[in-house]
Structures are given as structure tokens and as C-alpha cells.
Amino acid sequence: MNALATRGKGRITVDEQLIGQDIDGYIIGSNIGCGGMGRVYQAYEANTQASVAIKIMLPEYAQDEHFRMRFLREAELMSTLQHPNVVPVYTYGEWHNYLYIVMQLVRGPSLERILRRRQFSPLTAWQIVRPVADALGFGHAYQVLHRDLKTGNILIEPRGKGNHVYLTDFGLSKRPGLDTTLTEAGVSVGTPEYMAPEVVMGKQADHRADLYSLAVVIFELLLGRLPFEGKNPQMTALAHVDQPTPRARMLHPHFPRRLEAFLLQALNKHPDARFQSAEEFQLAYYKAVKALDDDTRRRCYWVAAN
Ligand SMILES: Nc1ncnc2c1ncn2[C@@H]1O[C@H](COP(=O)(O)OP(=O)(O)O)[C@@H](O)[C@H]1O
């Protein structure tokens, strides 16, 4: 139970002395983000001066032999996943007490940050849904689950008039200490706000749990609030299991009926009742938006959080 409670920003202890260090040929620059497992820094390759992003795990993780092995195995897998909407992993390794992973530096904010200042319409949300579903479908074809899909792991790089969308942290979210949470024998992985019910319950989860998390992201984009929020991380996680999915039209009376139906199916408690693949999911969203008239699909339906 405790593992979930300790999740979140602010408990990072990777020391600032890392700045300026040469980690296997990468010179560490400024800190660009913190997450539950470590810190992300801008860095440059000493030989070529190329800028990269380096994620350095909290030292305690390298001491956990089980985590260490899994990290190295999954980083290897990630470095082979090449898709235009997946942040490329260049290399990874161990340096003293640290595990690190070197990635392409995405020059833009996370969707989490963008949501603080921008609302999405059904049409503009498609610009996120399409590439993220593409990236998930690609990973799923290789039996790679993301396991921690959320707005913080979707990065948006402005390019000319448009944006390029990247998914990051593919398969990297298994953490030591998170392995027994809400159920005795269960394995719970992810971020409570985005966790599928079967994940919360520690049941065997598959690619449909990632699609559930994507549905939470879409709910957030379209309505400006999360479907489930509890008083603490455990309550939030359990709400996915035992609270009915909020009906979008109860939150916003003009929310399009077809999109409400899409969200209810995508957020169904039972994986068998959801969309069964990233392709099916994406097509269903596309069709729901296409069926709307132009004004309806360009409107925003945000509601105040309760
Ligand atoms: N490859 C990258 N390029 C640029 N910024 C990144 C990259 N990877 C991660 N970040 C930034 O660092 C932040 C923290 O990342 P992370 O440690 O994965 O934590 P979390 O996913 O829990 O937010 C991200 O939200 C993002 O803003």
C-alpha cells in the first residue's frame, strides 16, 4: 500500500553534483524534469557535441538487483523500438550507482504542461490521439506494453506550423516497491489517475490496459478534468475499480453523444468490452469525430474540476 502513496514529484534525491559530470561520454547539463523514478537532464555527447536527454534513475534502484536486471533488459528492448512517435533511445548503461538511459532530446513541453494553459476540442485532440495510438499499436505488435501512459509521458515538439508528438517511457515504469500494492498478491504498476481497473486489482493486464490509460488522457483533453480523482492515490486507484465511469454529458450537457459513447466504451471496467486494439480504438475515435458537424467538433467542453 505504501508504494503508491510515495509516488509523485518532490522526493527526488539524485544529487545536483551530477551537473557537469561526464557519464560514459555524456556531459550532464541542466535538469529538465523530475519524475517518480529519477531525473531527466539535458546533456551533450562529448565527441560530437550533440544534445541529448539523459534520464538518471534514483540510486536506490541500481541497488535493487531485480530492478537493475529488468531495467537493463527493457532499455535494450526500447533501444530497438523505432517509430516516428516514440522517443528514440540511443544508449543506456550503469555509471557508479546510477542507471541511465540516453534519448533524443525533445524540444518541447509535455502534454501535462500544455494542459495547464490550453484546452482541446474533439478535432484538436485527434492530433494527439492519432500519433499516440500509432505508437502504442507499434509497441503492442512487439508485445511491449507501455504501462505508464499519461500526459506526462507525451511530449510535444513544435515543428513549423504543426507539432510532432512523442511517446516516452515505453515499458520503463516497473518500479521496485510498487510490486505489491492494492491486492496482496497483486502487481500494480502505473500512475493511479490513469490505471486500468485490472491493473489496480493486480490481475494479469495486457495491451488493453494501455488503451484504457489513453482513454483517460482523452477524457482529460476533452473535459479538462480526470474521470477519477480520490483523496489519496489509493482512493484514486480504487475508484477505477468501484466507481461508475462519469458520463461526459452529465458533466457538460452539450458534450457530443457519440464521443460520450466512445469514452464509456474505452473506459469500460472490463477489458473485453473495450476497444480491442490500438487500431480499433483510433478508428472509433476518428469516426466519432468525423460524424460531428464542424462547429461541434471544434468546440471545447471543459468543465471545472470538482
Ligand atoms: N527525451 C526527453 N526530452 C525532453 N524532455 C524530456 C524527455 N524525457 C523526459 N522529459 C521531461 O522530463 C519530465 C520528467 O520525466 P520522467 O522522469 O519520465 O517523469 P514523469 O514521466 O513521471 O513525468 C517529463 O515530464 C518531460 O517534461
Ligand SMILES: [Mg+2]
Ligand atoms: Mg516520463
